[in-house]
Amino acid sequence: MNALETLMLLSKMLGVLTGLSVVVLSLTWLERKFLGRMQMRMGPTRTGPYGLLQPVADAIKLMAKEDLLSSWVDRVAYWVAPLAVFVPTFMIWVTIPIARDLVIQNMDMGLFYIIAFSVLSIVGLVMAGWASSNKYAVLGGFRAAAQLISYEIPLILAVLGVVMLAQSMNLQEVVSKQGTVIYAAIQPLGLVLFFIAGLAELGRTPFDIHPAESEVVGGPFVEYSGAHWAVFFLAEYINTFAIASLTVLLFLGGWLFPGLPGDVSALGVLVFLVKTYMVILVIFWVRGTYPRLRIDQLMSLGWKVLVPLAFVNVIITAVYMFYGWPDWSLTIMSTAILVVVGWGFSRRMRTAPTPEYTVKLYVPAPEASNAG
Amino acid sequence: MVGLNTEGQLDTVQMMVNMGPQHPSTHGVFRMVLWVDGERIVDLEPHIGYLHRGSEKLCEGELYAQIVTLFDRLDYISNLNNEMVFCRAVEKLMGLDVPERAEYIRVILCELNRVASHLLFSGTFGIDAGAMTPIMYAFRDREKIQTMFEAVTGARMMHNYIRIGGVKSDVPDDFPQRMGALLRELKQGIDETDRLLSFSEIFLARTKGIGVIDAETAIAYGMSGPSLRACGVPMDVRKDEPYSVYDRFDFGIPIGEKGDSWDRYYVRVEEMRQSIRIIEQALEQMPDGITITPSRLVLRPPQGEVYVRGENPRGELGVYLVSNGADKPYRVKVRPPSFCNLMAIKELLKGTYIADAVVILGSLDIVLGEVDR
Amino acid sequence: MLGNLKGLMVTLSTFFRHPVTYQYPDEHKPIEDRYMGFPVLMWDKNVEEPYCTGCMVCVRYCPTQCMTAVMKDNPLHADGKSTRRKIVDSFEINLGRCILCAICVDVCNFDAIEMSHEHELSKYARNDNRTNLPKLLEMGKAYQQESGWKPEKEAKAEADVKPVGSSVETKEETAEAES
Numbered sequence: 039m040n041a042l043e044t045l046m047l048l049s050k051m052l053g054v055l056t057g058l059s060v061v062v063l064s065l066t067w068l069e070r071k072f073l074g075r076m077q078m079r080m081g082p083t084r085t086g087p088y089g090l091l092q093p094v095a096d097a098i099k100l101m102a103k104e105d106l107l108s109s110w111v112d113r114v115a116y117w118v119a120p121l122a123v124f125v126p127t128f129m130i131w132v133t134i135p136i137a138r139d140l141v142i143q144n145m146d147m148g149l150f151y152i153i154a155f156s157v158l159s160i161v162g163l164v165m166a167g168w169a170s171s172n173k174y175a176v177l178g179g180f181r182a183a184a185q186l187i188s189y190e191i192p193l194i195l196a197v198l199g200v201v202m203l204a205q206s207m208n209l210q211e212v213v214s215k216q217g218t219v220i221y222a223a224i225q226p227l228g229l230v231l232f233f234i235a236g237l238a239e240l241g242r243t244p245f246d247i248h249p250a251e252s253e254v255v256g257g258p259f260v261e262y263s264g265a266h267w268a269v270f271f272l273a274e275y276i277n278t279f280a281i282a283s284l285t286v287l288l289f290l291g292g293w294l295f296p297g298l299p300g301d302v303s304a305l306g307v308l309v310f311l312v313k314t315y316m317v318i319l320v321i322f323w324v325r326g327t328y329p330r331l332r333i334d335q336l337m338s339l340g341w342k343v344l345v346p347l348a349f350v351n352v353i354i355t356a357v358y359m360f361y362g363w364p365d366w367s368l369t370i371m372s373t374a375i376l377v378v379v380g381w382g383f384s385r386r387m388r389t390a391p392t393p394e395y396t397v398k399l400y401v402p403a404p405e406a407s408n409a410g
Numbered sequence: 411m412v413g414l415n416t417e418g419q420l421d422t423v424q425m426m427v428n429m430g431p432q433h434p435s436t437h438g439v440f441r442m443v444l445w446v447d448g449e450r451i452v453d454l455e456p457h458i459g460y461l462h463r464g465s466e467k468l469c470e471g472e473l474y475a476q477i478v479t480l481f482d483r484l485d486y487i488s489n490l491n492n493e494m495v496f497c498r499a500v501e502k503l504m505g506l507d508v509p510e511r512a513e514y515i516r517v518i519l520c521e522l523n524r525v526a527s528h529l530l531f532s533g534t535f536g537i538d539a540g541a542m543t544p545i546m547y548a549f550r551d552r553e554k555i556q557t558m559f560e561a562v563t564g565a566r567m568m569h570n571y572i573r574i575g576g577v578k579s580d581v582p583d584d585f586p587q588r589m590g591a592l593l594r595e596l597k598q599g600i601d602e603t604d605r606l607l608s609f610s611e612i613f614l615a616r617t618k619g620i621g622v623i624d625a626e627t628a629i630a631y632g633m634s635g636p637s638l639r640a641c642g643v644p645m646d647v648r649k650d651e652p653y654s655v656y657d658r659f660d661f662g663i664p665i666g667e668k669g670d671s672w673d674r675y676y677v678r679v680e681e682m683r684q685s686i687r688i689i690e691q692a693l694e695q696m697p698d699g700i701t702i703t704p705s706r707l708v709l710r711p712p713q714g715e716v717y718v719r720g721e722n723p724r725g726e727l728g729v730y731l732v733s734n735g736a737d738k739p740y741r742v743k744v745r746p747p748s749f750c751n752l753m754a755i756k757e758l759l760k761g762t763y764i765a766d767a768v769v770i771l772g773s774l775d776i777v778l779g780e781v782d783r
Numbered sequence: 784m785l786g787n788l789k790g791l792m793v794t795l796s797t798f799f800r801h802p803v804t805y806q807y808p809d810e811h812k813p814i815e816d817r818y819m820g821f822p823v824l825m826w827d828k829n830v831e832e833p834y835c836t837g838c839m840v841c842v843r844y845c846p847t848q849c850m851t852a853v854m855k856d857n858p859l860h861a862d863g864k865s866t867r868r869k870i871v872d873s874f875e876i877n878l879g880r881c882i883l884c885a886i887c888v889d890v891c892n893f894d895a896i897e898m899s900h901e902h903e904l905s906k907y908a909r910n911d912n913r914t915n916l917p918k919l920l921e922m923g924k925a926y927q928q929e930s931g932w933k934p935e936k937e938a939k940a941e942a943d944v945k946p947v948g949s950s951v952e953t954k955e956e957t958a959e960a961e962s
Binding site for chain 1: 425427449536539540541542543546547550606607608609610611612613614615616618640644649660661662663664665666667668672673676677680684763765766
């Protein structure tokens with residue numbers, strides 16, 4: 039590589055770094071406003087017009103906070119843990135394309151690379167929990183590790199379903215093959231699996247048992263303050279954006295939109311961003327609605343429901359490809375499985391077909407009673 | 411081999427976790443020392459008394475009219491119900507009659523206070539389980555109720571409105587219209603929170619079958635109120651010993667089957683609907699008349715003792731009043747419902763997960779102001 | 784997943800509703816007429832003196848004992864302008880200790896003390912809420928202006944004109960309760 043190519047590479051990486059920082063700032067603002075509106079209140083309003091300077095205020099506050107360390111922390115692990123969580127989240131972005139020609143380095147094994155690197159941040163969480171020498175942090179760190187490792191499998195298998203359909207791990211090819219029909223229409227089961235496993239990977243409600251909870255306050259991050267905590271916070275939002283972008287690229291057609299030319303970069307970026315923000319709004323919507331699952335319920339959901347469903351997804355995709363059936367057959371099979379599983383859940387929890395009331399109204403027979 | 415105990419199992423150590431007085435999910439200043447083995451709670455030690463203010467002793471130094479302000483602050487969420495029980499105790503001791511209009515006003519306000527208290531419960535129970543929106547909806551509705559209280563009694567919380575012999579003043583002129591509008595909005599708000607939370611599968615997974623207590627154990631611990639009714643025991647002071655004008659209304663009491671946290675939650679949601687039913691009937695039946703029996707400010711009840719109980723939103727509040735003929739009582743003893751409900755916590759929490767501990771404590775609906783007095 | 788889906792629909796519907804926030808301090812929530820704020824002393828415009836005579840009934844019946852008062856001979860009575868023989872000399876309420884129970888209002892024989900609509904009294908020093916007589920009278924005059932307060936006799940005269948059976952402000956009933 040000559041000097042020009044190195045310069046181009048560096049400038050692209052810098053561009054991605056800046057872009058991601060701006061995106062993260064906007065996500066913090068968007069989350070608070072969106073959640074506020076769902077709860078019939080306003081989000082931030084005082085910091086700048088419509089609260090738009092709120093992320094700046096947050097950043098200044100976090101940088102200015104005192105970094106309090108207790109004397110029993112394991113210094114090396116304490117300082118390395120944020121890096122171990124933060125660096126892999128950035129490394130994923132090397133190969134995620136945001137338009138047909140805008141990517142730092144497109145790889146033929148792009149999806150493989152992404153999945154391999156996203157697993158690395160789990161080590162960082164465990165290090166953070168252990169290094170804090172706080173019982174709550176240790177508890178939280180182990181919970182986090184267990185949760186993240188078990189939900190990697192449905193995630194990978196959902197991605198595998200898409201790879202089978204596209205016959206390639208190259209992200210640009212995956213998107214260009216969705217020119218006529220998006221994969222969400224062919225494999226709705228894959229989309230649901232990827233979304234739920236992605237939520238669990240991020241540590242978002244309803245799977246946020248390890249971070250800010252009302253019992254183990256803060257989980258593995260309880261001893262981190264100020265700029266240190268800001269790094270974890272940043273990593274979580276970049277991960278959110280990454281999972282949303284992957285959903286869009288793998289299932290929702292990336293930067294393609296029917297009627298718009300697919301090779302104009304600016305238009306592609308716009309479409310991509312709009313779709314990604316829509317997915318992120320759905321993530322926030324889910325956050326505002328549901329309570330959280332307990333750790334053992336989370337694990338049993340992952341292992342007993344999502345992993346078998348992911349295998350079933352791969353099998354029906356294989357059957358569809360082997361027999362050369364038309365696309366809509368896979369749609370029907372996927373949707374049928376989704377409906378059956380959803381109905382099964384409702385039956386098991388006694389909310390279908392009508393909710394089961396174990397509380398009944400009792401009206402005692404009128405009789406002569408003592409006056410009070 | 412290192413790491414194995416005598417039974418060939420992994421050698422583990424029990425960890426002591428302190429859910430201290432300052433914690434986001436203990437409702438008030440309440441300390442629980444938990445011994446956990448992994449995630450399961452093996453033993454627990456509750457510590458109360460952080461909110462003790464000496465209310466019962468303070469009562470011995472105040473006139474009867476001033477004690478009403480103290481009772482406001484016992485269970486600071488259901489103020490009017492507390493005031494009512496105390497005023498009934500003094501009226502029973504003195505043989506005072508309360509005018510009918512005052513009785514109806516008292517019943518309407520007490521039932522409205524019950525709705526407000528249960529709204530707060532359903533919001534905070536959602537937060538304990540992890541859902542952050544139901545509390546916002548609950549407080550939006552509670553705000554409407556508190557505005558109504560402000561219009562009638564003059565204060566949003568510590569009302570000092572129910573006086574010995576009646577109520578302090580009559581309701582404003584536009585009371586029936588405002589109450590009608592408020593009740594319509596409350597019904598919609600309760601239905602909305604119900605649709606959001608009560609039958610959500612995740613919420614059911616968190617609360618069904620958690621913290622089960624059977625009827626005999628509950629009665630043995632002296633539990634009362636919705637926590638007892640969720641176990642299937644149809645005990646309600648308003649039906650067993652109807653006081654005030656409760657025998658003129660047609661309402662049901664919700665009874666649960668299983669005695670788990672979901673039943674305790676849903677019994678309260680249904681009670682809100684029944685309270686609204688009572689208020690509607692009371693508004694129709696309310697007669698005209700005076701609102702307080704004129705009496706002296708400085709009351710001197712005759713020598714004697716009386717025990718009066720009433721149905722608070724949290725259970726059965728009992729007031730035992732001993733008078734020796736002076737203008738201040740000799741002894742006022744309060745039987746708080748949350749104290750007796752809380753005593754079952756050791757039984758309920760052994761063998762559960764830490765995450766469940768929070769949910770179970772939340773479902774008991776305790777108020778530390780009442781537990782510690 | 785029916786319950787879950789219904790939950791999602793509920794939050795979506797509330798998203799499109801108007802938020803219920805009052806943007807304090809630009810907007811204040813409207814206060815009801817009967818709101819019991821901090822107690823203030825009333826000013827008699829006809830005679831240009833406070834209604835309060837310093838009789839200390841309120842001081843005795845306050846549950847938190849947050850008031851002190853001193854009485855003096857009324858110079859205006861000697862001149863023949865006023866029917867009050869004694870008048871208040873100094874009066875202090877520690878508004879930080881007041882529990883807003885309005886017992887002082889109920890027991891006052893002279894309509895001298897009322898609960899105003901004041902509720903925003905933050906101060907920088909710890910005991911700065913110990914309010915003395917001039918400040919109480921000033922707050923009282925502001926309250927009289929804002930709410931059109933009338934003493935009991937005039938209010939009763941107006942009320943007697945109203946038909947029987949309506950819900951009348953029963954200050955006279957509590958006055959009977961004291962006698």
